[in-house]
Amino acid sequence: MSQTSEKLDYSKTLYLPQTDFPMRAGLPAKEPETVTRWRKMGLYKRLREEAKGRPLFVLHDGPPYANGNIHIGHALNKVLKDVITRSFQMRGYDSNYVPGWDCHGLPIEWKIEEQYRAKGRNKDEVPINEFRRECRDFAEHWIKVQTEEFQRLGVVGDFDDPYLTMAYHAEARIAGELLKFAMSGQLYRGSKPVMWSVVERTALAEAEVEYHDHESDTVWVKFPVVGRGPGPNTGNSSDAWKNIEELRDAFVVIWTTTPWTIPGNRAISFSPRIAYGLYEVAAAENEFGPQPGEKLIFADALAEESFAKAKLEFKRLRDVSKEDLEDMLCTHPLKGLSDGYKFLVPVLPGEHVTDEAGTGFVHTAPGHGREDFDAWMDARADLEARGIDTTIPFTVDDAGFFTKDAPGLGPDREGGPARVIDDKGKKGDANKAVIEALIEKNMLFARGRLKHSYPHSWRSKKPVIFRNTPQWFVHMDKELGDGTTLRTRALNAIDGTRFVPAAGQARLRAMIEDRPDWVLSRQRAWGVPICVFANDDGEILQDDQVNARILDAFENEGADAWFAEGARERFLGSRANEPWHQVMDILDVWFDSGSTHAFTLEDRPDLKWPADVYLEGSDQHRGWFHSSLLESCGTRGRAPYETVITHGFTMDEEGRKMSKSLGNTVVPQDVMAKSGADILRLWVVTTDYWEDQRLGSNVLQTNIDAYRKLRNTVRWMLGTLAHDEGEEVPFAEMPELERLMLHRLSELDELVRKGYDNFDFKRVMRALLDFMVVDLSAFYFDVRKDTLYCDAPSSIRRKAAIQVVRKLFDCLVTWMAPMLPFTMEEAWLERYPEAESVHLAQFREVPGDWRDDKLAAKWRKIRQVRRVVTGALEIERKEKTIGSSLEAAPVVHVTDPALREAIADHDMADICITSGIEIRDDAPPADVFMLDDVKDVAVVFKRADGKKCARSWRYTDDVGSDPEFPDVSARDAAALRELRALGRL
Structure with missing residues (x-):
């Protein structure tokens, strides 16, 4: 029928x-179910099975620190890594992602110490390996937490077998890498100024420091000129003033933002490129300080500003040439304080001296600054030839107190030694004590305060100081037997590395070019020890059998073996009666993470060395990229990576740094709970991640x-x-x-x-x-x-x-x-x-x-015409003239022959979704619809003729032409008949 x-x-x-x-995604509920499903099906292992035999692509994971929940920076970083590894996996590679964690170091140690302090316990009374065990347990907890959080982000990797810097094998390999430096002569003990955290009682590397605004005391200090000593311009004469007798009673004036370093002063630096003058005080408003008649030497560009600061009137007497300044000797401004500071202070040329601020002279305390140290060491041989003692004093101890090398301010001071910074990071009384002593000696020209950028520990957020301490270093410029140095190897490796974005190359290169020797030692407890033996002179024991015993113990017992009772005798064996001291410092954690390529890329058969990609935040140019480069170049002669990718930092919507105090942080866990991880991932892949986002x-x-x-x-x-x-x-x-x-x-x-x-x-x-x-x-x-x-x-x-x-x-x-x-x-x-x-x-x-580029070009023309038609119909729809474009059959004037040719063979009604269309090549009437960027197409609106098909809703003249289906078009009637024949009606 x-x-x-x-x-x-x-x-x-x-x-x-x-x-x-x-339509509604429901991602917050659905995504965790997907994570569970991936775990149950063993997706990571299935990926490895599917990829067997394919070329390896390895992104080596820069290890996050295991000490808290992940933040938005972690989310950005891990999503980028996951996108890279998945994209290569789906393009014919075995792209194996092995996550890792940085487990040693001060942040974890600090947390355990905080717990101790809260319970009234003293860390020093706890056996060191018991303390280390608590640090290990703390890290293990946060590794588990972060593992869940990274997987919730959708990250797939070998979370069942990640690399950990505190794993026994890792600790043994890190120690082995250190011993390579020791055996090759690259490791040495030296005494240099390093950044020191009084709060944390340890040396810090540049990568462990951040800069914040800090208000410092500033002082202008007078150094009495007493003569010129034997030197390149004076021969062997002990007094060769000739025609510059007036300088004998003058003062060289320095400016510093660290008054507490004055006791450590041993020289003054000047620049041969700066113009200097001799000035005389004409009038003074101050009760204390320079008085009329005093003669002072300043850089000409800074004299007026300095005299104004001291509220003085002055007159310039004459030029002071570089020949006048070379080999000049001064006395220390604190001379006689507690019968100390009786040495002479030489004036030295220095490339680091400018006339942009201060006085044009730089107070040089070689125990408290890198440039000061370098200037002192560069001049050391000449100074010793002139009979000047070049010993660098230790004026400040690890707790920030002045020592006996600061007479009158250290232990011999009434009331005890003054302190630079206290245990809470607060300013101590050292500046005040120094300034009072300078006033007493009439050596203070002026004083003030300055707000400036100053280094702080990124962990404690407290100011650090520069102090001279014995530490373990790796040479940057020692020849390594093949005509290279660690610095030249690193610079060559940078040139051979791809950087994304390219600007990262110049940034890392500049850091390597300028960096001092690599300080490796930390005065802490939780980490891999600097497992060497040294004598009183700092000479390192080089014994393969001793090293083998150390590494074997670390492999089986972990680095705790170094701190166990009897460790010295165990490792030295028959050499235990020799005068070798067991070094108890631990390694900088950047050496740990810089060695991950050794115990992860080299030791895992499912990875390869070097890695294809390292990807981290831009701060890692001075962190992981940097330490990995130095470690690998020092032991293998090249970088452990082919490509370095850098991402920026995440700011709030106003471009401010996110912080809890501002209340502007975006917490990834909250975003995932509310909107889903894919929303967060979509943000990551649509942002300019190379820059700050x-x-x-x-x-x-x-x-x-x-x-x-x-x-x-x-x-x-x-x-x-x-x-x-x-x-x-x-x-x-x-x-x-x-x-x-x-x-x-x-x-x-x-x-x-x-x-x-x-x-x-x-x-x-x-x-x-x-x-x-x-x-x-x-x-x-x-x-x-x-x-x-x-x-x-x-x-x-x-x-x-x-x-x-x-x-x-x-x-x-x-x-x-x-x-x-x-x-x-x-x-x-x-x-x-x-x-x-x-x-x-x-x-x-x-x-x-x-x-088919030719076809695409043709359809760009067709779409131009369509855009004009749909634009015209949209106006009619908004004005309620029509409800659907199928109610229209517009007249379209196309006067451009190229456009007419493009549409000639096409049903433009079908393309424009109208029931009919008339294409004309004549000029359109006035006031018809056109688009400014398509000048040769105009549309005249016209309603469609015919009847509306009850099935397709098109208006056609053949609706009802099939008596069996009287309310549909012939096309739709034929379709219905075919559907019926197939039994689908």
Whole structure:
């Protein structure tokens, strides 16, 4: 019996999208379920199995510190690493990601000490290995916490077997790397000024320091000139003043922001490039300080400012030449204080001296500054030849107190030694004591206060000081037997490394060029010890058998073996009766992390050395990138990486640094709980991560909106593919529009692969988002909905369109899987329920013959015309003239021959989604719709003729032409008849 149209529900005869993929993502609830599923199925191991035999691609993980919950910087860093490893895995590589943790060092030790203090315990009364065990337990706890948090972000890696710097094997390998430096003569004990944390009682490296504003006392100090000593300009004469007798009673004036370093002064530096003058005080308003008649030497550029500071009137007497200053001798301004400071203070040339601030003379305390130390050491031989004692004093101890080398201010001072900084990081009374002593000696020219950038420990956030202490160093400039030095090796390695962005190369190079010798020692307890034996002169025992015993013990017992009772005798063996001292300092943790390439990349068979990529924040140019480079160049002669990628820091939406005190932090755990990890990941891959980024509620909302558009496009494809029967239309038989979409896939395939190769994720994701929103949702899907919903099952056009949607889905979902792993996993399993995971798939191969630039150029013209038509109809829709574009049949004036040629063979009504269209080549009437950027197309609105098809809603003249289906068009009637024949009605 025939079935009439009146008995049909036409909506059931359409190929409308059908999918269980929800419009609302529900990521906060769904993502943890996916993480659990990945764990149960052993996704990481499956990835390794699938990748066997492929070339290795290794991103070596810079170890985060195991001492707290992850923050937004961790999230940014780990997502970037995950995108890289997943993208290479899905492009034919075995891209194995092994996470790691930095476990030793002061931050953890500090936490345990805080717990001790809270309980009234004294760390020094606890056996060292018991204390170290508590540090180890603390690190283990946070490794477990961070493991869960990183996996919640969607990161896939070998979390069951990560590398830990506190693992016994790691500690043995770190010790072995240190011993390589010791045996090659690169390690030495020296006494140099280093940054010292009084609060933490240890030396610090530059990477452990951050700079904050700090208000310092400033002083201008007078050094009495007493003569010129034997030197290059005076021969052996002890007094060669000749015609400059007036300088004998003058003062050289210095300026410093650290009055407490005055007791450590041993010289004054000047610059031969600066003009100096002799000045006389003409009048003075101050009761204390310079008085009329005093003669003072200043840089001319700074004299007026300095005299104004001291409220003095002055006159200039004459020039003071560099010949006048060379070999000049002064006395110390504190001479006679507690019968001390009786040595002479030479004036030395110095490249570091400028006339930008101060007096043009630099107070030089070689025990309290690197440049001071270098200037002193450069002049040391000449000074000793002139009979000057070049011993560098230790004026400040590890607790910040003045020592006996600061007479009158140290232990012999009434009331006890003055202190620079106390245990809480507060300013002590040292500056006050020094200034009072200078006033007593009438050697203070002026005083003041200055707010400036000053180094602070990044852990305690307290100011540090520079102090001369015995430490263990690695030579930067010692010849290593092959004509190179550690510095030249490192600089050559930098030149051979790819940097992303390129500016990172210059930054790291500048740091290596200027850095001093590498200080390795720390005066702490939790870490790998500097496991060498040395004599009183600092000579290191070089004995392979001793070293072997040490490394074997570390491998089996960990570094605690060094601190166990009887360790010295155990390791020295038959040499225990020789005068070798066991060094009890521990290694800088940057040496630990700088050695990770040795015990991870080299020792794991599933990795390789060197790594393809190191990726960290820009601060790691002075941190992990830096220490890894030096460690590897010192032991292997080259860098442990091929490429260094740098990301910036995350600021709030106003560009301010995030801090708890400002209340402007974005906590990744909160974002994931509210919106999902894929929203956070979308932000990461759409931001300029090479620079500092901004994040806040508005930025997150922008990404949520973009995600919804993306998800809805994926959802529509899934719904359409519910009707996919897998039929293939030969490429040559496809309509132009389908071939155009395949051409776009070809273009995108090249862009995506190059973008992933260049680690330019923003370019990749931006291109994919634009394609999905502009090319697909707003154009291709819009145009093809009628075909896909309404055409007959046998329609070649419909089959071709479904085939193209299939290709689009497979490419887009695999391309985006590294960036949005949860959403693309959900979509993939909805499409392919038999599949285990999209992450086990590869990017789809795109045939070369899909590329058709000529066709694309033609369709750019067609879309220009379409854009004018849709713009005109949108106005009519807003004015309620029509409800749908299918109610229109516009007249389109196309006066450009090239545009007319492009559209000539196409059904523009179909492309513009109208029921009809008339294309004319004559000039349009006045006041018709046009777009400013498409001058040769004008649209005159006209309603569609004919009747509305009850099935497709198009207005046609053939509605009712088929008596069996009297309220539909002939096209729809034929489709209905075909559906009935297939038993689908």
